[in-house]
Amino acid sequence: MALLQISEPGMSAAPHQHKLAVGIDLGTTNSLVATVKSGMATVLQDEQGHALLPSVVRYMPEDEVVVGHEAQAQQSADPVNTIASAKRFMGRSLKDIADRAHIPYNFVDSSDSTKLLQIQTRAGLKTPVEISAEILKTLKARAEKSLGGDLMGVVITVPAYFDDAQRQATKDAARLAGLNVLRLLNEPTAAAVAYGLDNAAEGTFVIYDLGGGTFDVSILKLSKGVFEVLATNGDSALGGDDFDHRIYCWVLDKIREVTSNFNPLSENDTRLLLTKARQAKEWLTDNHEAQIVCRLSNGTLVDVTLTATQFVELTQQLVIKTLAPTRKAMRDAKLTLEDIKGVVLVGGATRMPQVRHAVEEYFKQTPLTNLDPDKVVAIGAAIQANALVGNRSEDDLLLLDVTPLSLGLETMGGLVERIIPRNSTLPVARAQDFTTYKDGQTAMSIQVVQGERELVADCRSLAHFELRGIPPMAAGAARIRVTFQVDADGLLSVSAREQTKGVEAHVVVKPSYGLSEDEITHMLKSSFGSAEADKTARMLAEARVSAGAIINSVTLALAADSHLVSEKEKETIETEIQNLQTVTQTDDATAINKAVDALNHATEEFAAARMNASVSHALSGKNLNMLDM
Amino acid sequence: MSLNYFELFGLKPIFNIELATLESNFRKIQSESHPDRFVTASAAEKLSAMQRATLANEAYLCLKSPANRAKYLLELQGITAISETNTAMPIDFLMQQMEWREATEDAVTTKDIRALDNLLNEIRVEAKGLQESLVSLLDVQKDYSAATDDTRKLIFIDKVSEDIHRAIEQIDI
Numbered sequence: 157m158a159l160l161q162i163s164e165p166g167m168s169a170a171p172h173q174h175k176l177a178v179g180i181d182l183g184t185t186n187s188l189v190a191t192v193k194s195g196m197a198t199v200l201q202d203e204q205g206h207a208l209l210p211s212v213v214r215y216m217p218e219d220e221v222v223v224g225h226e227a228q229a230q231q232s233a234d235p236v237n238t239i240a241s242a243k244r245f246m247g248r249s250l251k252d253i254a255d256r257a258h259i260p261y262n263f264v265d266s267s268d269s270t271k272l273l274q275i276q277t278r279a280g281l282k283t284p285v286e287i288s289a290e291i292l293k294t295l296k297a298r299a300e301k302s303l304g305g306d307l308m309g310v311v312i313t314v315p316a317y318f319d320d321a322q323r324q325a326t327k328d329a330a331r332l333a334g335l336n337v338l339r340l341l342n343e344p345t346a347a348a349v350a351y352g353l354d355n356a357a358e359g360t361f362v363i364y365d366l367g368g369g370t371f372d373v374s375i376l377k378l379s380k381g382v383f384e385v386l387a388t389n390g391d392s393a394l395g396g397d398d399f400d401h402r403i404y405c406w407v408l409d410k411i412r413e414v415t416s417n418f419n420p421l422s423e424n425d426t427r428l429l430l431t432k433a434r435q436a437k438e439w440l441t442d443n444h445e446a447q448i449v450c451r452l453s454n455g456t457l458v459d460v461t462l463t464a465t466q467f468v469e470l471t472q473q474l475v476i477k478t479l480a481p482t483r484k485a486m487r488d489a490k491l492t493l494e495d496i497k498g499v500v501l502v503g504g505a506t507r508m509p510q511v512r513h514a515v516e517e518y519f520k521q522t523p524l525t526n527l528d529p530d531k532v533v534a535i536g537a538a539i540q541a542n543a544l545v546g547n548r549s550e551d552d553l554l555l556l557d558v559t560p561l562s563l564g565l566e567t568m569g570g571l572v573e574r575i576i577p578r579n580s581t582l583p584v585a586r587a588q589d590f591t592t593y594k595d596g597q598t599a600m601s602i603q604v605v606q607g608e609r610e611l612v613a614d615c616r617s618l619a620h621f622e623l624r625g626i627p628p629m630a631a632g633a634a635r636i637r638v639t640f641q642v643d644a645d646g647l648l649s650v651s652a653r654e655q656t657k658g659v660e661a662h663v664v665v666k667p668s669y670g671l672s673e674d675e676i677t678h679m680l681k682s683s684f685g686s687a688e689a690d691k692t693a694r695m696l697a698e699a700r701v702s703a704g705a706i707i708n709s710v711t712l713a714l715a716a717d718s719h720l721v722s723e724k725e726k727e728t729i730e731t732e733i734q735n736l737q738t739v740t741q742t743d744d745a746t747a748i749n750k751a752v753d754a755l756n757h758a759t760e761e762f763a764a765a766r767m768n769a770s771v772s773h774a775l776s777g778k779n780l781n782m783l784d785m
Numbered sequence: 786m787s788l789n790y791f792e793l794f795g796l797k798p799i800f801n802i803e804l805a806t807l808e809s810n811f812r813k814i815q816s817e818s819h820p821d822r823f824v825t826a827s828a829a830e831k832l833s834a835m836q837r838a839t840l841a842n843e844a845y846l847c848l849k850s851p852a853n854r855a856k857y858l859l860e861l862q863g864i865t866a867i868s869e870t871n872t873a874m875p876i877d878f879l880m881q882q883m884e885w886r887e888a889t890e891d892a893v894t895t896k897d898i899r900a901l902d903n904l905l906n907e908i909r910v911e912a913k914g915l916q917e918s919l920v921s922l923l924d925v926q927k928d929y930s931a932a933t934d935d936t937r938k939l940i941f942i943d944k945v946s947e948d949i950h951r952a953i954e955q956i957d958i
Contacts, residue, residue, distance in 0.1 A: 309824070338824045382812055483957060487950060544824040554816055581842045583820060583835050608954075643835060644820040706827045756828040763833040767818060771837065774813045775795045 175308045175545040179537025184243040185368030189295040190538035197535045200302045213290045214238040215279035223294040235260040235427040237277045244369040245284035247321030260423035285329045292333035309338035311541040315370040316342035317390030338544045340645040344374035346536030347502040352378045359497035367503040369395040375489045381552035387488035389481035396505035402470045403433035410460045468510045475514045499523040566603040570612045585641040596628040699748040703740045720765040732758045790844035800923040811845045852943045855936040866936045896956045
C-alpha cells in the first residue's frame with residue numbers, strides 16, 4: 157500500500173521531479189553502478205565504501221547467494237560453487253569456450269552444440285544469465301538504498317562487439333533482476349560520453365577498451381553533444397583474463413620443470429594459481445618483478461619470480477591481437493592516423509605498460525588516461541540513463557551508435573548474403589523479397605547469421621525465422637517482403653508481409669542461442685518463489701502504471717496537436733481512452749494490457765503525424781520542444 | 786509519408802549537395818526522432834520514432850555516398866542505372882576493371898597491403914573524376930543518358946574498392 161506523500165510547502169512533487177535512473181557497468185571482473193546527482197555523475201559505493209563489486213557469485217547452502225568481495229575471497233576454497241567472469245559465457249554454448257579445461261567449474265555437457273551452457277552448483281543448474289542477474293540484483297539494492305527509492309530504469313553497458321545472443325542474454329539477466337532496461341549501451345560509447353562531456357572534447361577520438369574478458373575499439377566523432385560512432389571492432393573473447401592465463405601457464409611449466417610426478421591440478425589449485433597470476437600481473441604494472449609463492453594441495457611449494465620483461469614476452473601475442481581490430485576499425489571509418497585527435501584508454505587491463513606502449517606506437521600519440529579506466533564506463537552509462545528519463549534539461553546529448561557485426565541470410569549452398577553491413581548506424585532496417593518454390597506453399601524458413609565470413613558455417617547463427625500463414629499461391633507467385641530491423645539496443649526483430657495479397661505472415665523465432673520465453677517465465681516464477689499472489693499483484697500494478705502513463709501522454713498530445721488528427725481518428729482515440737479508463741478500474745491485468753495495446757494502435761498515425769511536424773520544425777530552425785512530454 | 790530523401794533533409798535534388806548541410810540536417814532530424822528521445826513514451830510513439838530514425842539513417846547513407854546519390858537522382862527521373870538488361874560497359878573501362886582485379890589478386894598472393902592501399906588511392910582519383918563529370922551532367926546539362934553511364938562506372942568502382950577492402954582484411958590478421 158502506497159503511503160501518502162506529504163511535501164513541505166514549496167517543495168511539492170512537481171511533474172518535473174528528478175527520476176531515479178542509474179547506469180550499470182556489468183563487467184567481466186568488476187561491476188559498478190553510477191548515477192547523476194545534482195548534475196554530477198558519481199559511482200555509488202557499498203556500505204564498506206567499495207565502488208567496485210567483483211563480478212563473482214557464490215552459491216551457498218540453503219539458497220543463500222553471496223556476491224562480490226566476500227564471494228571472491230572464497231574462490232579458491234569453494235571453486236565449483238563460486239562463479240567468476242560469467243560474462244564470458246553469456247549467450248554462449250559449451251563448445252564456444254575454448255579453454256574450459258582451465259576453468260574450474262562443473263559445466264554441464266550437452267549433446268546439442270547450440271544449447272546455452274549451464275554450470276552445476278550446489279544450488280542446482282545455473283545459466284550465466286541467472287548468475288549475472290545476481291550481480292545486477294546486488295547493484296540494484298545498492299542503488300535503491302543509496303538513492304532512497306525505486307529505480308525508474310537502468311542503462312546497462314555491453315561490449316560493442318557483443319553479438320545479438322550476448323546482448324539478449326544481458327537483457328534477460330536484467331529482467332530476472334527486476335530491472336527496467338532503458339537501453340543497452342556499448343561500453344566504448346559510454347566511455348566516450350564520460351570523457352567527451354568531461355573535457356568538452358570535439359573531433360575524432362578512438363576508444364581503446366581492454367576489459368577483463370572483452371576487447372573493443374570504437375572510433376567516434378564528437379561534435380556539440382552528438383556522439384557519432386564511425387566504426388567499431390573488437391574481440392569478445394580477449395581481455396585481462398587471458399593475460400592472467402598466460403602467467404598461469406608459465407607457472408605450470410615452471411612447476412613441471414622441478415616436479416616429475418605432476419598430476420592435473422585440482423579445481424582449488426587452479427583457482428589459487430589463477431588468483432596469484434592476476435596479482436602478479438597487477439604488481440608488474442609498477443614493479444620490475446613479481447614473486448609468486450603458494451602451496452598446492454599436494455604439498456608442493458610454488459616459488460617463482462616473473463620479471464616484467466618475461467611478462468611482456470609472454471603476452472606479446474595478446475597485445476598484437478588487439479591491433480588487427482584497431483586497424484579494421486580505422487579502415488572502416490576511412491580515416492588515417494592524422495585524423496585522430498585523441499585515444500582514450502578504458503578498462504583495467506589498459507593499465508599494463510605493454511598495452512599502453514603498443515597503443516602509443518600504433519597511433520603515434522600518447523594515449524589519454526586522465527579518467528579512471530575502471531569507472532568511466534559506468535559514469536557514461538549514468539549520464540545516458542539520466543538523459544533518457546528526461547532529467548537533463550538541455551536535450552543536446554545524442555548517441556548515434558552502430559551495429560558491430562554484419563547480418564546475413566543463408567542462401568543456396570550455405571553461402572551468406574549480407575543484408576545489413578557492419579557499422580551501420582542504428583536503428584537500421586532492410587527489406588528483402590522472397591518467393592515460394594512450391595505450389596500452395598504456406599510456410600518458409602529463413603536463417604539469419606551474424607559475422608563477416610562468406611560461409612554460413614563460419615558465421616554465428618542468430619536465429620531461424622519461420623514464416624507461417626503465407627496465402628497459398630502458385631510457386632513463385634507470392635512476394636513475401638521480410639523486414640529485418642535492428643533497434644537502438646542492437647537487437648534484431650523480423651516482420652513479414654505477403655505483398656500481392658497484403659497478408660501479414662506470422663513470424664516464429666527460434667533463437668539459435670538464447671533462452672526461450674518459457675524458460676524466462678520459469679526463472680521469473682522461481683525467483684518469486686511460490687508467492688503467486690505477489691506476482692499477480694505486481695503485474696496488476698505494472699499494468700495500471702502503464703495505463704496511467706499512456707492516458708496521460710495521449711491526452712496531452714491531443715491537447716497540444718489536435719489539428720494533426722481527423723475528427724474520426726480523434727473519436728476513435730477518445731473511445732479507446734474511455735475504454736482503458738473503465739478497464740483500469742478492474743483487477744484484470746490482461747484486459748488492461750489489451751486496452752493499452754488498443755489505444756497504442758489507435759494512436760499510431762497520430763504519433764507519425766506529430767513526428768513529421770516536429771522534424772519539419774527542427775529543419776526550419778524553430779525549436780518548439782513539442783515532444784517534451 | 787512519401788518525401789524523397791532530398792526533401793527529407795530539406796535539400797534541393799541535385800548531385801552537388803552541401804555535405805555539411807546534409808550532416809547537420811541529419812543530426813537535427815535524429816535529435817527529434819532518435820528512439821533515445823522516446824524511451825519513456827507510448828509504444829505508438831516508440832514505433833514511429835524507430836521508423837523515422839531508420840528512414841533518416843537510410844536516407845543519410847544513400848545521399849552521403851556519391852554513387853548512391855547519383856543512382857537515386859536517376860531513379861527520381863525514372864531511370865534504373867543498374868538493371869539486368871542494361872549491363873553494357875565501354876571496353877576500356879572493363880579492361881581497367883580487369884587490371885585492378887588482377888592487381889588485387891597479385892597483392893593478396895604476396896600479402897602486400899601497401900600495394901592494395903596504393904590501388905585504393907588510384908581508384909579514388911578515378912572516382913573523383915567521375916564525380917566531377919556527374920556534377921556537370923546531372924546538375925547543369927541534365928544529360929541523364931551520359932550520367933547513367935558514369936553512375937554505373939562509379940558503382941562498379943565502389944564495388945572494386947569494397948573488394949579491395951575485403952582483401953586487405955583477409956591478409957591483415
